[in-house]
Amino acid sequence: MNAPNELKSHQLSYHEIVAKYPTVSPFVILKTDVQRRGVTYTTQAIERANPALHLLQFRSIFHTIGEKQTPQIPVSLLLRDGTSILTGMRPDAPAPYLVDFVDGRLVLTDHGQILEEVEYWHKPQYVDKHTSAGTPMWQVATPRPQRLDINPYSYCHFWDDGGGCKYCNISSHFNKERKNNGKPLRIAPRDIYETVREAVKQPGRFANIMLTGGSILSGSQLFDDELQVYIETLQAIGENFTTRRFPSQLIASAFSLDQLARLYEETGLLTYTSDLEVLDDALFNWICPGKAGKLGYQAWKRRLIDAVQIFGTGRVNTGIVGGVETATPHGFASEDEALDATLTEAEDLAQHGVTVVQCVWSPTRGSAFAKQHPPSLEYYVRLSQGLDALRRHYNLNADMDSYRICGNHPDTDLSRI
Amino acid sequence: MAPEFKQDFFSALHGPDSVKLIATTDETGTPHLEEVPSLTFDANGYIVLLEENEYSHTNRNLVGSLWFNRKLSIYVRNGATHQFQAIAKPYKVFITGPVFEEHYRAIRAKRPNAKLSAVWLLEVVHITDENFKTRQAHEDLGRLALIHLDQIARSTAPTPS
Structure with a gap:
């Protein structure tokens, strides 16, 4: 302990980790990396969020979405396997994933590559x-x-x-x-x-x-x-x-x-x-x-x-x-x-x-x-x-x-x- | 392109007295077979499986199939002659949201004590006609027939001409 943290360099990418850990769910690996790196949305993706259907307003003890000082954006994401991705607000995240709307589907992308379909959380x-x-x-x-x-x-x-x-x-x-x-x-x-x-x-x-x-x-x-x-x-x-x-x-x-x-x-x-x-x-x-x-x-x-x-x-x-x-x-x-x-x-x-x-x-x-x-x-x-x-x-x-x-x-x- | 026999398969799936089985595998390849009377299909051509038990063998195997691209098999028999097998893969599972809630309400309207864990959408990859004669004809096509000689042996010696 008490040493400079040298952990952050030379890290394997999502695809490399999926290949290295073939018995671990790629959905869970993706969720983990999205939570780790954060997420942001294209204008087209934001436009797919329907205030009548989707949860765009959220008040928790750690963050807030859709109140006076914060825009209404999708609160979080669901993957095809039912996995939730709690993304929160990370305006200063250095390398976030991007949610986009491509060919009629909401998708998670990284550097322009489509990785998975996503859904927005629904509003009760x-x-x-x-x-x-x-x-x-x-x-x-x-x-x-x-x-x-x-x-x-x-x-x-x-x-x-x-x-x-x-x-x-x-x-x-x-x-x-x-x-x-x-x-x-x-x-x-x-x-x-x-x-x-x-x-x-x-x-x-x-x-x-x-x-x-x-x-x-x-x-x-x-x-x-x-x-x-x-x-x-x-x-x-x-x-x-x-x-x-x-x-x-x-x-x-x-x-x-x-x-x-x-x-x-x-x-x-x-x-x-x-x-x-x-x-x-x-x-x-x-x-x-x-x-x-x-x-x-x-x-x-x-x-x-x-x-x-x-x-x-x-x-x-x-x-x-x-x-x-x-x-x-x-x-x-x-x-x-x-x-x-x-x-x-x-x-x-x-x-x-x-x-x-x-x-x-x-x-x-x-x-x-x-x-x-x-x-x-x-x-x-x-x-x-x-x-x-x-x-x-x-x-x-x-x-x-x-x-x-x-x-x-x-x-x-x-x-x- | 839609798999061959898709309409026939869905018709059989729709039969009120049809027998419907699903075979899944776990991470070791061990198969698990289960009868699922509620198997049906949706407007987009996905097979719909309503899973009532969160911790069932089938549910866990379906999660594994979706995670690791393992295929599964669905067998449907409607009457004596309509028998099909679909090879499929999980596309998506709903554990929340409008689709889940629609099925939740429907299943509990039929059976007030019913539970619902998940609504699975299964994508058909391939369908085979499992009617015995059809299947046999297909399987034997182009092959040398296996015929045990006793089956073609004369029961009596030929009459000398």
């Missing part, structure tokens, strides 16, 4: 409606192809004293959106209840509800107030269903065993995620100083393992920002070293019933790492293969964060076969 019916309080429902819940995302609390209090995770833009994004678009800090549980009620009227549209937001450190115990926000929100959502538990995922801070028990007993939550972000104690201290200072890597990990007692095997996982372990100047100096360390730690978690899923790190404006570069495509392919192999070896599955339920993890895409 609820997004044009308002809650009884007058809140536009698209601002309450954000749709993915089969999932409803809700961010009850949009600011992360690790940022209060400069402890925000270095790859993350959550609080800078919130401050900007509060100013530009009046984004509220918290969404009222009643608005959430009504939005979910409306959304689930559309047959076949949603298969899961995901909640996440910023960490709230206050309360009698660390994270008690955050826990309360989620309990109130999940209880409100649960009023919409006939079953006690409903398909759902919470991505939150690492709660204590007592807090987890409350979460499970007092709500209909089905699965629980708390993100370790980077699977290395020392890098966690550097990259996630707030989490490290308030709880620490080992305690965060311990709480994840404890959560398996409450939610059960296959119902607890942790997310990592894949590739951030190579950030300069303190990250791993070689991709082999980074991969070995990450998969070794992922195996330890798998042995305790906790699965690891990766998101592709795309350095984001508003984060401390905004000017860094992600590792090679090959690194991501090997990382996805490794995480998928661990799940198979330890008889775990990726169902709670699958290609359908989530769509943001290349490693869980590989678990489809």
